[in-house]
Amino acid sequence: MGEDEVAALLARLHAAQNDFYGGGGDAALREVLSPDVSWHVPGDNAIAGHYEGIEAVLAYFAERRDLAGRTFRMRPGDLLTGRGEWAASFTDGEAVLGGRRVRWSTVGLYRLSGGRVAECRLLPLDPEAFDAVWAGPAAGIRAAPTGPEAATIALASALSAFRVRPRHCDAQGMVYAGRYHEFFEDAFLDWLEEYAGGYARLRDEGVDMVIVASACDHRRPARLGDPLTVEARPERGGRTSLTMAFTVRGPAGPVAEGRITYVAVGREGAAIGLPDALAAVVRAEDRGR
Structure with a gap:
């Protein structure tokens, strides 16, 4: 794929993810992900793991969405492409977790095949901070609420x-x-x-x-x-x-x-x-x- 095609595909992916994380449906994600897509998340945290197949990957997305109470947003930055099937996207994330607005940065390594995303390997720039952000309910992080209470927390x-x-x-x-x-x-x-x-x-x-x-x-x-x-x-x-x-x-x-x-x-x-x-x-x- 050419650089413009890669950029357009990943822009579609990130837009579909942000829509889903905000409470939208998964139709756009199913169009941009391969049926046998895999997602790899490192670390010692509530979302770490290897997810194989589109249903498992969508369940992983839903877990992040629910932990963040639909406040999770991705902000893609620089994009690196080469001559092969892999591309790297520097992305900032933010969410309200445990009543606090938190931010982190990652590199997503994406393998592209047949005009779709076939694999992602997530690489946090600060692994320990990423683990702390996504530690999960066992570490005292509760899912953020929605509605008026969420607006108050976000302002807080x-x-x-x-x-x-x-x-x-x-x-x-x-x-x-x-x-x-x-x-x-x-x-x-x-x-x-x-x-x-x-x-x-x-x-x-x-x-x-x-x-x-x-x-x-x-x-x-x-x-x-x-x-x-x-x-x-x-x-x-x-x-x-x-x-x-x-x-x-x-x-x-x-x-x-x-x-x-x-x-x-x-x-x-x-x-x-x-x-x-x-x-x-x-x-x-x-x-x-």
């Missing part, structure tokens, strides 16, 4: 995941205390991207979010190589201010908890009302409590 938080790097650590290989405030700020930027159009959009509108108070409580040390997640969620809002709460979790549980209060500042350097996008999130949070 965003989750950023990363691994502790040498630059984060002191000479003992533990995360330096001051780094947690950087983690909070990075998580806030991710939260803004998710719910307010991003920091750049606020700046274009002449608004900056200035820190006026911050605090961090340390629970246990995080060490070099640990996979960490940072949950960011709005705690309260005023006419000009927004207080965000942060929880950093590691392999053994909560590592640190923080709280930062921001004030919206205009081009003249004076406090102004919260931008409409942020005010709408605060109102939705207040209704959900």
